[in-house]
Amino acid sequence: MNNLIEIITEVIGKYNYWIAILLMMSGFYTVIVSGNLIKKLLGLGIFQTSVLIFFISLSKIKGGTAPILLDEKAAEAMQPVIYGNPLPHVLMLTAIVVGVATLSMGMALVVRINEAFGSIEEDDIHRVDEAF
Amino acid sequence: MASSSTSSEVFQSVTTGQHDLTLFQQLPVLAIVVPLLFAALITIVHKRNFALIITQTVSFAVFIASLLLFFELQQKPEIIYYLGGWKSPYGISLHLDLLNGFVGLLVGLIAAVSSTFLPQLLQKEIPYSKFPLFCTAFLLCLAGLMGITYTGDAFNIFVFLEITSLSSYALIAMGRDRRALTASYQYLIMGTIGATFILIGIGFLYAMTGSLNIADIHLRLADKLDSNTVKTAFAFITVGIALKAAVFPLHLWLNNAYSFAPSVVSAFIAATSTKVSVYLFFRFFFTLFGYEQSFGNIELGWILIPLSILGIFFGTYKALYVTDVKSLLASSSVAQVGYMTLGIGLATQTSLAGSVVHLFNHGLMKGLLFLSIAGFLIHAKGSLLTQLSGLGKIYPLLGVGMTVGGLSLIGVPLTAGFTGKLLLLQATINQGHYLIVAFILLASVGALFYVWRFLQMIWFGEINEADQQAQQEWLRQDAFSWSGSPLNAFALISLIALIIANIAFGIFTTETVFIADQIAKALIGAPL
Amino acid sequence: MARMQEHTIPRIVSVALIPAILVFGFYVQFHGEISPGGGFQAGVIIASAVILYGLIFDVNAAKQVVPPAFCRILSGSGVLLYGGTGLISIFKGGEFLNYSLLLDHGGQHLGLVLIELGVLLTVASVMVLIFYAFNSRNG
Numbered sequence: 001m002n003n004l005i006e007i008i009t010e011v012i013g014k015y016n017y018w019i020a021i022l023l024m025m026s027g028f029y030t031v032i033v034s035g036n037l038i039k040k041l042l043g044l045g046i047f048q049t050s051v052l053i054f055f056i057s058l059s060k061i062k063g064g065t066a067p068i069l070l071d072e073k074a075a076e077a078m079q080p081v082i083y084g085n086p087l088p089h090v091l092m093l094t095a096i097v098v099g100v101a102t103l104s105m106g107m108a109l110v111v112r113i114n115e116a117f118g119s120i121e122e123d124d125i126h127r128v129d130e131a132f
Numbered sequence: 133m134a135s136s137s138t139s140s141e142v143f144q145s146v147t148t149g150q151h152d153l154t155l156f157q158q159l160p161v162l163a164i165v166v167p168l169l170f171a172a173l174i175t176i177v178h179k180r181n182f183a184l185i186i187t188q189t190v191s192f193a194v195f196i197a198s199l200l201l202f203f204e205l206q207q208k209p210e211i212i213y214y215l216g217g218w219k220s221p222y223g224i225s226l227h228l229d230l231l232n233g234f235v236g237l238l239v240g241l242i243a244a245v246s247s248t249f250l251p252q253l254l255q256k257e258i259p260y261s262k263f264p265l266f267c268t269a270f271l272l273c274l275a276g277l278m279g280i281t282y283t284g285d286a287f288n289i290f291v292f293l294e295i296t297s298l299s300s301y302a303l304i305a306m307g308r309d310r311r312a313l314t315a316s317y318q319y320l321i322m323g324t325i326g327a328t329f330i331l332i333g334i335g336f337l338y339a340m341t342g343s344l345n346i347a348d349i350h351l352r353l354a355d356k357l358d359s360n361t362v363k364t365a366f367a368f369i370t371v372g373i374a375l376k377a378a379v380f381p382l383h384l385w386l387n388n389a390y391s392f393a394p395s396v397v398s399a400f401i402a403a404t405s406t407k408v409s410v411y412l413f414f415r416f417f418f419t420l421f422g423y424e425q426s427f428g429n430i431e432l433g434w435i436l437i438p439l440s441i442l443g444i445f446f447g448t449y450k451a452l453y454v455t456d457v458k459s460l461l462a463s464s465s466v467a468q469v470g471y472m473t474l475g476i477g478l479a480t481q482t483s484l485a486g487s488v489v490h491l492f493n494h495g496l497m498k499g500l501l502f503l504s505i506a507g508f509l510i511h512a513k514g515s516l517l518t519q520l521s522g523l524g525k526i527y528p529l530l531g532v533g534m535t536v537g538g539l540s541l542i543g544v545p546l547t548a549g550f551t552g553k554l555l556l557l558q559a560t561i562n563q564g565h566y567l568i569v570a571f572i573l574l575a576s577v578g579a580l581f582y583v584w585r586f587l588q589m590i591w592f593g594e595i596n597e598a599d600q601q602a603q604q605e606w607l608r609q610d611a612f613s614w615s616g617s618p619l620n621a622f623a624l625i626s627l628i629a630l631i632i633a634n635i636a637f638g639i640f641t642t643e644t645v646f647i648a649d650q651i652a653k654a655l656i657g658a659p660l
Numbered sequence: 661m662a663r664m665q666e667h668t669i670p671r672i673v674s675v676a677l678i679p680a681i682l683v684f685g686f687y688v689q690f691h692g693e694i695s696p697g698g699g700f701q702a703g704v705i706i707a708s709a710v711i712l713y714g715l716i717f718d719v720n721a722a723k724q725v726v727p728p729a730f731c732r733i734l735s736g737s738g739v740l741l742y743g744g745t746g747l748i749s750i751f752k753g754g755e756f757l758n759y760s761l762l763l764d765h766g767g768q769h770l771g772l773v774l775i776e777l778g779v780l781l782t783v784a785s786v787m788v789l790i791f792y793a794f795n796s797r798n799g
Contacts (some may be wrong), residue, residue, distance in 0.1 A: 031321060044324055051331055058339050090340070091287055093700060094329065097783075098294045103694055104790045108297055109317045111177050111797050116310035129311055165743055175732055215748075217758035324777040523765040538736035639744055 023050035035122040037113065041106040046100045052092045059088035087111035140311035146222045148214050158198070160213045160226045163197040165280045171271035174264050184309050185269040190271060191240075194278060198233070198240030200356075204649075207232040209654075215562045220284065223346035224332060226285025233652045234488065235411045237282045238402045243274045246400040248626040249503055252510050252619065257308055259392045264305060271400045272299040273400070280408050286334045286420070287344045289412065290327060293376065296408075297323045300401050304393040318402070322385040326375030333368035336361050337420075346420050358444055366430060369416050377409035378644030379436075380443030381471055383466045387450075390462035395509045398458055399502030402465055403495040410472045410491055414484075417476065418655040427479045436477030441571055443470030448578035455588050461501055464541060465584065467575065474568070475556050483559030484652035489620045489644055490552025491638055497540040497549055500630040504533035507619055507627070513598070517586060521593030526600065530619075531590050534633050535629055538583035543576050548637040550646065556582070674716045683707040686791025689780050693772045706780070707787030709789040719795045728792050738782030745774045 011018075030043025042116055066088035110120055118124045170190045174183045184226055205211065205228060213226040220227075228236075250267070258266050274298030300322070305316035338344060340361050341352040356362055371382075378386040386406070390398050394635045418428040426432050447467025468490070475487025503514060507530040508523050524531025540547035543554075553572065560568045619627065637644060689702035714722030746757040749771075754761040757773025 032324070037244075037317065040321060044321060046444055048324070048328055051335065054332065055335050055338075058335065068696060079719070087344075094291055095289075098291070098327075099698065101298050102292070102320065105298055106317065106320050109301070109305055109313055109320065109791065110796065112305065113313045113317060113632075113799075116313055125314060130315070147758075147760065148755065149760075150755060150758075153750075153753050154753065158750055160757070161750075165756060167745065169740060169743040169747075172736040173744070176736035176740070178732065214755055215757055217755045219762060575681075 003053075015077065016053065019052040020050045020057070020120070023047075037110045037120045037122065038107070041110065044106070045099065045103055048102070052095060052099075055088040055092050055095070059085040061085070083127060133619075144221050145218045148219055150217060151608045153621060157199055157213070157362070159197045160211060160282050161215065162229055163194050164226075164242070165283060167194060167271040167275040167278070168545035171275065171439060174268045174271070178191050179388075180254070180263050182258060183218055183264040184254070187267040187270055191243040191274065194274060195240035198236040198278070198579045201228060202233040202237045205230050206604055213411070221343050224283070224288055224491045225345065226282045226283045227347065228282055229651075229654065230647060231411070231488065231655070232281055232494040234492060234647065234651065235408060236278060237493050238407060239274070239277045239281060242400060242495055242499045243277075245499060245626040245630055246396050246403075246503065247620075249394070249399070249506050252395055252506060252623065256510055257396075258306060258641075262306065268301070270397075270400070271535045272296075272516075273303060277404055277408050278585045281411065284346050284351065285344050286337065286346055289415075290331050290334060290339070293327050296405065296536065297327060297376075300397075300405060303397040303401070304389050306397070307392040307394050309392045311388065312392035315385075315392045317364045319343035319385045319389045322375055322382070322387040326382075327370045329372030329375065331372075333365040334373060336365035336368065339542040345527055346415065350420055350422060353421070354426075357429060362425075363430065366421060366425070370432070370435075373412045373416065374408055374439075377406050377413065377473070378438045378466055378469055378471065380446065380466070383443065383447075384473065386466060387459055387462045390465065391459040391515075393457055393507035395458070395502065395515075398462075399499055399506055401497035402502055403560075406465060407495050409488075410469065412474075414655060418657075423479065423656050433477045433479060433653045435569070436473050440470040440474035440477055441474070441568065442547070444571070444575045448582065450573050451582040452578060452585070455518075456514075456516050456597060457505055457520060458502070460517075460582060460586065461498065461505075463497060464579065467579070468498075468541075471553065471556060471572075475552075475559065476554075478559050478565075479544060480559050480563065480650065481652045482555055482562060483650035485551050485645065486555025486559055488648040488651050489555060490549075491643070493540070493548035493552050493634075496630065496634050496637065497537045497547075500627075500634055501537035503627060503630065504530045504537065504638055507533070507623075510560055512621075518590050518593075520586070520597075521589050522595035524587075524590035527597060527642045529624070529627065533631055534590055535587060536631050538587050540634050540638070542583050546638045548634045550638050555645070555648075575644055594614075609660045672713045674712055676711055678709050681712070682706060685709065687688035689776065692776050693769065700783050702776075703783025704787060707784045707791075710784075710788050713792060714795070718790045719792065722788075723792065725783065726788055728789065731789045731792070734781050734785035735789060738778045738780070738785065740778075742775045744780030745771055745778070760775055 010092060015051060025041075027043045027045070027047030031047060034040050037129070050107045061082060062082050064082040064084045067090050070073050070081065113125065114120050119125055166227070167190050170186050174186055177183075201211065211226075211228040212220070215224045217227065218224070232392060233404055246272070250270075253266075254260070254263055276292045276299065279292030280296065283289055283292060283367075297320075301316050301320045304319060305313055307315075334344070337349055337353075340356055340359065341349050343349050343352055353362060375382045390402050393401065404614075417423075417432065444467045447463050447470060449468070450463035454460050454463060470492070472487045472491050475483040475490065478484075493648065505520075507516060508520055508528065512523060513519050524534065536547065538550035543549040543552075553576070557569060557572060558564075560572065685702045685705035687707060688697065690695035692702065692742055693697035710722055710726050714726065717738050745762070746761075749758040749761045752761040757771070757775075759769075760767045762774075
């Protein structure tokens with residue numbers, strides 16, 4: 001019984017990973033299953049976002065504050081401060097930029113595809129053109 | 133204040149404090165930053181001729197820089213450049229060794245050669261108004277590729293990978309055919325998934341080691357190799373790079389992307405992008421995880437060798453029946469990537485050397501083949517086999533380019549393709565995998581057939597009336613009619629240079645094999 | 661679809677909001693080196709002000725305020741400012757982006773401010789450009 005509780009707390013205690021996995025899989029599922037090109041892109045966006053949560057949760061430390069410079073008075077008064085690791089935040093800022101760029105690139109392609117093929121459904125495009 | 137003095141001490145201990153670097157020492161970063169900045173300058177000036185001249189000049193400058201660095205690397209084992217003056221592992225560093233330098237040389241060379249073909253593209257494939265933006269994307273792609281190659285930082289690889297990918301999506305989507313759009317879209321989905329997988333892998337590594345510097349991660353991983361997190365990271369990174377490198381079951385984006393891209397873009401991307409991804413395999417498997425981990429603990433060979441063989445098989449098979457030359461060459465690319473990963477999978481010194489040599493030489497031959505097709509496409513209507521019928525007789529030089537490239541692709545002795553394949557064969561024979569040996573030989577026969585398909589069409593097909601007229605028309609107008617090809621002198625010289633390179637690297641093999649051997653020795657880490 | 665201009669409430673609210681958004685954007689920018697924020701966040705916030713204006717008062721009105729060509733030039737200049745800061749340190753004999761060489765004292769600070777400004781210009785203008793690009797395809 002004790003063992004079971006341990007396992008359950010272990011599972012719940014790692015909730016950040018579960019959220020990341022859930023998001024990742026739902027995004028991935030959308031990319032694979034959906035036939036609508038825009039929905040695919042949205043799935044891709046969710047898929048990328050899950051990585052952001054994964055990285056950010058890595059940087060969190062129990063009882064740590066945000067990694068911001070304290071003003072001098074507070075710095076003198078306080079003991080050494082525990083703070084979260086700022087590096088993953090910075091990395092994810094880059095990943096967000098990449099995500100934005102990918103999404104807008106993809107959307108631009110979808111607009112052009114819609115103009116050229118008259119549809120954004122994979123099946124329709126496939127019918128118009130065998131090459132897809 | 134006491135704390136400030138300690139912080140300045142800390143500052144000094146993590147910075148290099150250099151202020152007398154020569155221009156030569158700055159070359160690694162300049163090879164990445166110069167294309168990036170000039171890409172930005174082109175968006176500002178936004179003039180056609182300016183864009184063209186800048187793109188060509190910068191591409192050649194990068195080529196020269198990569199060449200100088202390559203020669204420098206034969207004297208020194210490594211060049212490390214600390215960006216922002218922060219020592220590694222605190223800051224981002226560029227870490228060059230012989231392998232880097234070799235791949236960087238390939239990227240620089242192909243970029244320079246393809247840039248000479250840009251005026252042709254301007255005539256036929258890209259609308260005038262979009263040309264400056266096209267050049268921006270081209271330079272960004274070049275900057276990204278150089279960045280992936282030279283950087284010594286794992287996260288940086290992801291960033292440069294995305295710069296390369298995003299700009300190549302844009303480049304591919306500029307193809308004339310509307311199918312270029314769907315091809316680019318497919319590539320975008322697959323490429324993003326691949327890059328995200330790599331990012332997840334890097335995240336796991338960062339969680340385990342707290343470092344992003346590749347050399348530093350390698351050191352810190354030493355006592356954690358059995359952890360499941362590291363193995364998961366390994367899996368994610370392998371799949372991610374395999375997507376980017378078009379290793380067999382993940383190659384589906386490649387065919388359309390290469391077939392429908394503007395012809396010069398096909399040449400540039402086909403000859404560099406997958407090669408750089410294969411280079412990432414080397415970097416992650418050997419430098420980051422280490423030979424022991426990749427091929428001792430995890431036994432990657434069991435996955436990589438069968439997949440490579442399947443890739444060789446399906447690539448060759450598809451090349452035997454497709455009707456479009458660019459699609460044919462793209463399929464053959466899948467097969468050739470199979471040879472490279474086979475060399476990695478076998479993981480002996482000879483096989484790795486073979487893989488490295490093949491990586492370089494395959495870049496040369498695919499560059500030559502796609503650029504020759506780019507030359508044909510100036511007058512031909514499309515790249516279907518029947519549309520290229522008899523064009524070799526009209527444009528002999530381009531025909532020769534196709535022939536040399538094709539022979540090299542088969543692996544005929546005295547062409548570049550022979551050396552790598554021979555080393556791979558040697559390695560498989562040494563290991564006693566005779567089935568694989570038979571298979572490689574069979575695939576080479578297949579290659580013979582698909583190369584013959586286009587060579588026969590080009591040299592012995594009937595000349596179309598329209599092509600003949602187009603040439604007559606052009607002979608009347610163009611100043612460079614003596615060359616018998618629709619290219620300007622600049623492009624012509626670079627084409628001839630590529631032809632010579634393809635033959636020269638087949639005849640004078642000692643140098644390349646020696647370098648590849650050194651690279652392989654360094655990768656495995658122990659003299660075998 | 662009823663045109664956005666005819667909706668009174670969004671118009672009035674956005675008139676009040678746009679200056680506030682801009683001020684907040686600049687606050688995020690100029691406090692970026694000592695508090696959360698920086699060029700990217702500020703750029704997106706400032707771009708959102710322009711995009712809101714474009715959504716409520718028609719894109720052409722927004723294009724008069726911030727012409728696309730201006731955005732294009734700005735997007736390139738941001739990258740050049742960033743890279744140029746790095747190049748200055750190269751000319752001074754240090755590594756690329758080694759801010760310490762920019763000034764005798766406080767070089768790190770100056771470098772940070774300059775590159776964040778570069779990021780701001782590029783991000784804000786590219787965001788607006790993306791908005792324009794998608795809008796111009798409308799119909």
